Amino acid sequence: MSPNATLASNGISIERWTKSSRVALGCMAAVLVLLMFAPAVLGAGAIDRMTALFIYVILAAMWNALAGFGGLVSVGQQVFFGLGAYFTIRLADAGLNPFVSLFAAAIVTGALSIPLSLFMLRLKGGEFAIGMWVIAELAHLLVNLDRLIQGETGTSLISLNVYDGATRRATIYWLALTAMAALLGALFMLMRSRAGAAMQAIRDNEEAATSVGVRVIATKRLLFVLAAFGIAVAGGLWLATATTFQPKTYFSVQWTAYMIFMVLVGGIGKFEGAILGAILFFVIETVFGSAGVWYLIGLGATAVIFSLYLPRGLWGEIERRFDFQLLPVGYRLKLPGPHKIKWEE
Template sequence: MTVIAPGISVERWTASSRLTLAVMTVVAILLAASPAFMGAGVIDRMTALFIYVILAAMWNALAGFGGLVSVGQQVFFGLGAYFTIRLADAGLDPFVSLFVAAIVTGILSVPLSWFMLRLKGGEFAIGMWVIAELAHLLVNLDRLIQGETGTSLIALNAYDSGTRRVTIYWLALAAMIALLGALFALMRSRAGAAMQAIRDNEDAATSVGVRVAATKRLLFVLAAFGIAVAGGLWLATATTFQPKTYFSVQWTAYMIFMVLVGGIGKFEGAILGAVLFFVIETVFGGTGVWYLVGLGAAALLFSLYLPQGLWGAIERRFDLQLLPVGYRLTFSDLFKAKQ
């Protein structure tokens, strides 16, 4: 806490935020030890939850913190899975391939950012969708993939099903924690403050010396890498790869839903939205097309009546910040009394 005037101070950490980090540390330890007590089905579902959290956090970073709304992030999800297949086919261990594929996708996103970040608003959103469709078509040309017939990550057959399931679980948990930690640290840095300044007013941010292009590129590449990790992990759980599935716009639709419901621009909101989506999918996923209709209707209602999402409403109602990425002014009781 920094005092800037009598009775007025600036703080980043609160008692609740410190307690939250302690609780999250304990939960992470318990989750790491949980496979010893969980059945195969529960392990698979928890792995899916970790992947959803990654997807929501990365889209929220791009759109909520950076103001870069995209409907084509499935391009990185698909490429993460595709390069995993390619690297494993070349002889690399399939679990190592997951993360090497994400690095390759992140590297490819750098030159892509030089073109895409020149676009603004809706142009950027649609432009990313076009890139996703183009990548989909190019992957279909690969003889290994066999068009929409697809292929499988057969290298995973070297591991027995129990070992494979638990390893993927631990990798997904580790990836989620690492990416959330990296994003949290980034958003609390000078670069994070610059990103939010660009989101709020790009011209004003430029006028005070913010390097707009470089800052946007950093966020763009981080989101690409994180979503590619999620794509590789999803491939490991499903083992089969069909381009039309991994490059489907439904993945970005899921990301948007989770962030809108949880709270766009709120670090906690993306996590809450992912958990809610996971619960809804678990309970209603078997209802077919009505499940998708329900998701669309829920997203529309939240956009109209709770534009800040559930966590935004909670934060406003109770003045609660569990994982603050910005600063907040606090006023002493004496200062308030004088007012």
């Protein structure tokens, strides 16, 4: 008798989808469809803010994938954000359509992350985190040497000027929405695959994962490149909304700080947590962003409070208290009676 048949005969079942998760997926699909029509009904300011929200979700999801699912904590992910914007400028200057340049630049950045991973993934823990910050600073210095960029003076994505304001705003909005949906979908499917299970095994215990045949470096590289590509997409989209490129802005560690904040508040290692954290960060920025330095102090204090008293983040706490999952990437072992034991693959 197979193990699954034995479990079933004892009233025990293994499930991956719940009723709430199926409803959540359907609701998300419906929301995405409705959001496609937003430029027809919302004003310019609202469209710009919604575009920013989509970019924040991408950033949070990519950092959560790297650190929350892969155990690779980095404080230098701004390198990919900056390179995504930089290569967009470079490709557009070479004559490529600026909107095409956004994604071509992300592909170039993702390709560059492959050789970078050859030595960065040999580092562990704090060495990897600081090493990524060093790489970001080095990339910043190298971009400053490009005469097109004019040092810290920067330049603009001039080729966008051929489009009128309304067309440009709507196009960037749709590109950001599509990129967010595609990256979240790709990440969700990846984490529910064998590779996703391997990534979480590496995060939990790299030596144990190696002992059962997991290809550690290759698996880490897959996640590293995906995160690089996604963050580069976000950098290109942010450039399109701002149109101006200054290296010190795009290569600032502030971007990684925002990613960390969103993931810590929402729930690290939880697919839903990154999305929730991005929405909370967006709301806080919208309401209190004009407070200047006090806004940044408030973000730091909030992150510390969550680290001390809600280390699981908001979604992690909801899941713990109510046994509630919307987008599970693992399995649930369901026991007969009122009690359930769940575990992530």
